Amino acid sequence: MTPHQQAEAELTAYGLTLPGAEASRGWDPTRALDVNKKTFVIFGARAEPLDELTITVKLPISAEMVGDLYYVRESRGWYKQHDWVIAHFGPDDDVLAEFDTLKAWLLQSYVAIAPKRLSRQIGAE
Template sequence: MPTPHEQAQADLTAYGLALPETDLVPGGWADTRYLRVRGKGFAVLGDTSHDALTLTIKLPISYEMVQDLPFVRQGSPWYRQNRWAIAHFGPEDDILAEMDTLKGWLRQSYVAMAPKRLGRLLTESGA
């Protein structure tokens, strides 16, 4: 039986891969994976050790709004300047309660990083 964090990772990965022209590749660090659209990363999934999950996504619209959430960590100056947010869920956090939010963030990050034609297809379809 998967842990809630493993289930969330599987669900978020499947959601990301269902977006047009995406793929999943190993990350540059141990136990990280990149969701990409046409070779451009739009999410980094990692840190599944010790029943935890970290998701790094670009949030050009809602970056400031998410900073006060208890599971959002402060990134380096580069992350802040480029509006990449880091969501970290530890063993005690109810990650499954945040799945709709996280999927919305994945979508926002995808649209920000995808070629305009693909981003428009997604926003026009309401998918």
């Protein structure tokens, strides 16, 4: 298992602990996590090798602040308009070094997408 696959597996496992979260198929060939049938994170990209990882999340609080990070790709169109951020890690990037940041982004995206009754449960736990 590559570090990129490990990061995706651990982020997926974390995401599935959130109230109402479910694994789903994104657009072929991506993988996604949904809450209430709405996607809050997408893993993968077309023709992406195993030693790369693309993660797309909604960051309404920090989308404008993360644009200068080396692994953030410029979002365009609908994605940019709605505060979705695309992070891409290539074969030489240390995705595991950014794991805590990616986990926080996944949580921020979940809270942005989840119904309030579910996102409030996170603070109560």
